Amino acid sequence: MLAQRTVLFNSSGTAAARTAAKAAATNGKEIIDLTAGEIWTDLASSVREGAIAAINRNVNRYTDTLGMMELRHALARRISAETAQPWSADEIAVTSGAKQALFNAAMVILNPGDEVLIPAPYWTTFPAQIIIAGGTPIFIGTRQSNYVPTLTDLVKAVTSRTKAIVVNTPNNPTGAIYDREALAGVAQLAMDRDLWIIFDECYGAFAHAPHTHHPIVSVAPRARDRTLIVNSFSKSLALTGWRIGYLAGPKAVIGAVKALQSHTTSNPNVIAQHALLHYLECGGPAYQLQLQRQVANARELGLSILSTLTSVPQPTAQGGFYFYLDLSELQRHAKTHGREFSADDVVKKLLMDAGVATISGTAFGDPAGVRLSYGINLKLLDKALRRLTATLNELTF
CATH class of the missing domain: 3.90.1150.10 (Aspartate Aminotransferase, domain 1)
Structure with a gap:
């Protein structure tokens, strides 16, 4: 059964x-x-070097549940540079890929019956994880608006049960990128209606000219305290099999994620953590x-x-x-x-x-x-x- x-x-x-x-x-x-x-x-040479060095040092022990503090500090510096907002290590959870970051987010912010707005087409994992958490996905059609939801359609879909909006840009599967105006509209709606923004930017490294990827908190800094940033290195460093990503958000959310993750996966793979840390410290942009x-x-x-x-x-x-x-x-x-x-x-x-x-x-x-x-x-x-x-x-x- x-x-x-x-x-x-x-x-x-x-x-x-x-x-x-x-x-x-x-x-x-x-x-x-x-x-x-x-x-x-x-592989990036610095990723390989970091992993091999960790293995040669016989690294094989648990780290903090949310990842090594050195790695979280490095990620905080990176996110601060990308968003033009200050971030600290206690606002970062290192996860086993973006899927775990999304799962953690859904589990700690949703109550049974909460609704989450998801523009469609959508990555198949978004609604599945919301359902697992007891929430209800509400889909917003986008074909007629070049695969980016209109603010009018989002506003119409909001009810007293709406808890969050998923923003995935650049989008999987469509490749659509939200411009600054669209992001500002989502942020204002979230602030007006007291909603969370789940901001998945896993493909942010691949915006094709003349299009530009914008972190939503750089467009609307006042929405930061209600934004959960999901990212991974599966795409930007071609590390799909390494399962290493992160969730960035308010300290209270990250604290709840730590408790949850301690009972699911515990810390992410320690060799992947050391490899990523070495890349962030020594890799450069090449x-x-x-x-x-x-x-x-x-x-x-x-x-x-x-x-x-x-x-x-x-x-x-x-x-x-x-x-x-x-x-x-x-x-x-x-x-x-x-x-x-x-x-x-x-x-x-x-x-x-x-x-x-x-x-x-x-x-x-x-x-x-x-x-x-x-x-x-x-x-x-x-x-x-x-x-x-x-x-x-x-x-x-």
């Missing part, structure tokens, strides 16, 4: 898509996988700049190929490293001819006919979208997108 809460959520849709891609590949078919939210690259150039080159290549799509608009891909295809017009056209199909159908066709694994927008609350990661090898990306474009241009259902 399973607990009742297990029926409230499914396994991650992105993880399921990766599994489907691997299953197709094991059957002998050449599959190019565009599902993974990670960048193919080598590696991250190289990673940004790699992603920018992949984006340029991908947009060039996707510009040949005839029935699907070229994605804007303002930030992050995903192309998000909008199938809604194609679906409307098919419906006028008596045919209907979903994003799931398109993803299956791309896998079987083009040998390209993608993620259906249904995983993100959108039955008319498809997400493609362009963090892979450029030659494979070129091959995959040419196959995908040819298949979509010949699409009939």
Whole structure:
């Protein structure tokens, strides 16, 4: 017998898509996988050096539940520089990736029945964790406003039960970036209605010109005492498998997180902590700049190929490293001819006919979208997108 809460959520849709891609590949078919939210690259040398040095020193003991104090001080300095606001170590919790930071946030601020506004399409983990915490996700459509919610729509969705707003910029899956005006509007709404802001900026290192990523507390400093910043090094340092991230917020929240984390994972992996500390103290900007150039080159290549799509608009891909295809017009056209199909159908066709694994927008609350990661090898990306474009241009259902 399973607990009742297990029926409230499914396994991650992105993880399921990766599994489907691997299953197709094991059957002998050449599959190019565009599902993974990670960048193919080598480790930063300073990260590797920090990890090896810690191992050579026989580091193997517990740290503080919220992470080593030296690391939290280093992160506080980094966040202070990024936000132009002073932060201290006791406002930082080091976590096992951004997922744990989000889980901790949901568990310590939500009561059963509390509502959380989530712009859609959304990263699949947002609503799942809110449900686990006993909250209710309230979805705000964004397709008609270039995947950034309008203040009008957010205001309409607020009720007496609303407790928080999720802001994910650059957005996963759409790549949309909130400009200063949008962030200021969210912050003012949160202050007016006494709401928390859960600010996920895991893709903040990848904003593509002319777009710029802005931390919300730098745009609206008065909203700082109600903002929880979630970030990780999975994307900005290509460390997805290392599981190291952080939550920054008011001291009272971080204190509650410490108590919670002491009963879940305890401290994050100690070798990853030492590796990250060494990077923050000695690494410099060169590696991250190289990673940004790699992603920018992949984006340029991908947009060039996707510009040949005839029935699907070229994605804007303002930030992050995903192309998000909008199938809604194609679906409307098919419906006028008596045919209907979903994003799931398109993803299956791309896998079987083009040998390209993608993620259906249904995983993100959108039955008319498809997400493609362009963090892979450029030659494979070129091959995959040419196959995908040819298949979509010949699409009939």
